[in-house]
Each structure stands twice: as C-alpha cells, then as structure tokens.
Amino acid sequence: MEAYRDQYATLFNNGRGVVVLGVSVDPDSTLINWFREIETPIMVMGDTDAKVSRLYQAYNETNKLDSRHLYVIDKTGKVTYKTLPFRVMAQDAYTELEAEIDKLNPPKAPPGGAP
Amino acid sequence: MTHARLSTLVAAAFIGLPLTASAQQPAAPQPEVGPKVGEMAPDFEFTGITRYGKLANSQKLSDLRGQTVVLAFFPKARTRG
Numbered sequence: 001m002e003a004y005r006d007q008y009a010t011l012f013n014n015g016r017g018v019v020v021l022g023v024s025v026d027p028d029s030t031l032i033n034w035f036r037e038i039e040t041p042i043m044v045m046g047d048t049d050a051k052v053s054r055l056y057q058a059y060n061e062t063n064k065l066d067s068r069h070l071y072v073i074d075k076t077g078k079v080t081y082k083t084l085p086f087r088v089m090a091q092d093a094y095t096e097l098e099a100e101i102d103k104l105n106p107p108k109a110p111p112g113g114a115p
Numbered sequence: 116m117t118h119a120r121l122s123t124l125v126a127a128a129f130i131g132l133p134l135t136a137s138a139q140q141p142a143a144p145q146p147e148v149g150p151k152v153g154e155m156a157p158d159f160e161f162t163g164i165t166r167y168g169k170l171a172n173s174q175k176l177s178d179l180r181g182q183t184v185v186l187a188f189f190p191k192a193r194t195r196g
Contacts, residue, residue, distance in 0.1 A: 001189065004187070012185065017183055018184075018185065019179050019182050019183070019185070021161075021163070021185070021186055021187070022187045022188075022189055023186065023188045023189070024188070024189050024190065024191060024192060026191060026192045028164060028169055030192050032164055032168055032169060034192040034193055035164055035166045036166055036168075038166075039166050040166060041165075041166070042165075043163040043164065043165050044163070045162065045164060046164065047161075051159070052159045052161065053188060055159060056149045056150065056157065056186070056188065057148045057149040058149065058188035063190075065190040065191060066188040066189060066190050067188060067190070068187075068189055068190065069148075069149060069188045070186070070187050070188070071149070071156065071185070071186040072183065072184070072185055072186075073156045073183065073184040073185075073186060074183060075180060075181050076180065077155050077158075077176075077180050078153065078154065078155055078156065079150050079151065079152050079153065079154055079155075079156050080152060080153075081152065082149060082150075082151075082152055084149065086187065097185075101183060101185070104183045105183055
C-alpha cells in the first residue's frame with residue numbers, strides 16, 4: 001500500500017475519477033491503525049470472513065490470506081484488466097497498471113494545448 | 116559410423132521418444148481464476164476505511180459506477196508493496 005501511496009499522483013491520476021480499494025482479511029482495527037500511520041489517500045476494507053476474497057478467488061485457503069490479485073474495473077462496472085499476482089516489487093507492473101488507468105481516464109490536455 | 120556412436124544415437128532416440136510423445140499432447144487448460152476481463156465485476160458491500168478511520172456508511176462496489184476502480188487484494192497489513 002505504501003507503493004500505491006507513493007505513486008498515487010502518477011498511477012491513479014491523483015484520485016481524479018479513480019478509486020483504489022485494498023482488500024485483506026485483516027480486522028478493521030488493524031487496518032485503521034495502519035492507515036492512520038501511513039497516511040495513504042486510498043481506501044481499504046477488512047474482509048475478515050473472506051467473503052469478497054472468495055468471490056474473486058483471491059483467498060488462499062491454505063494460508064488463510066489473500067493473494068495479491070489486482071483488478072481494474074471501468075466506469076460501467078466491467079473488468080478491463082487483471083493481474084494475478086500483482087508483482088509489487090517490479091516497476092514494470094506499475095507501468096502497465098498506469099497505462100491501463102490512463103486508457104480509462106485519459107489525462108486532460110493543459111489549457112491552451114501544448115506549448 | 117563406429118559402434119559406440121551408433122549406440123549413442125539409438126539411446127538418444129529412445130530417450131527422445133517419450134519426450135516427443137508428451138510434447139505432442141495438448142496441455143490441459145487451466146481454469147481461469149477470478150472474474151474474467153470483459154465480465155461485470157461481482158458486486159459486494161463494504162465499509163471503507165481511510166486514513167481518517169472507518170466510514171460511517173457501507174456502500175456497494177456498484178455504487179462506484181462512473182469511476183474507475185482498482186481492486187487490490189493483499190495478504191496482510193504492513194506487508195511490502
């Protein structure tokens with residue numbers, strides 16, 4: 001989540017038209033404390049019963065944790081991109097994600113056009 | 116061709132035979148994990164948590180229509196990434 005926070009402006013268009021929702025099976029209290037510490041602008045949910053994780057088949061029944069699955073959902077509610085797992089340590093994974101976000105939310109041209 | 120060279124070739128042919136046969140068998144298709152690209156994202160209800168705490172009201176994923184949503188599953192708080 002820190003990587004998403006640090007690249008929020010470029011990756012997620014600074015939140016303009018983009019909502020980032022993290023999902024883990026952590027209890028709410030853990031997530032609340034953690035998010036208060038790291039001050040990230042993104043949102044997270046505690047999925048303690050793994051209902052959402054199972055719905056998206058991200059839940060690992062063996063270790064009882066979510067795998068790093070990532071979905072991009074467009075304005076109509078359709079899945080346009082998925083990566084299983086999202087390689088958090090690989091910069092090209094972020095580059096690819098940024099391209100997908102830009103495709104769905106084309107950056108606006110500056111007023112007056114290019115100099 | 117020497118006898119030793121011929122033996123080597125025969126042995127290689129025998130070793131290669133099962134490999135070739137297995138290579139010709141089509142791999143069993145792996146079932147796709149999770150919702151497919153192009154499908155509607157399964158809806159769910161949640162109460163979001165932000166840096167300011169837990170939100171007062173729950174909402175549905177479908178309430179976010181009109182915006183792009185990045186749904187990022189992760190194993191545990193305070194893990195890298």
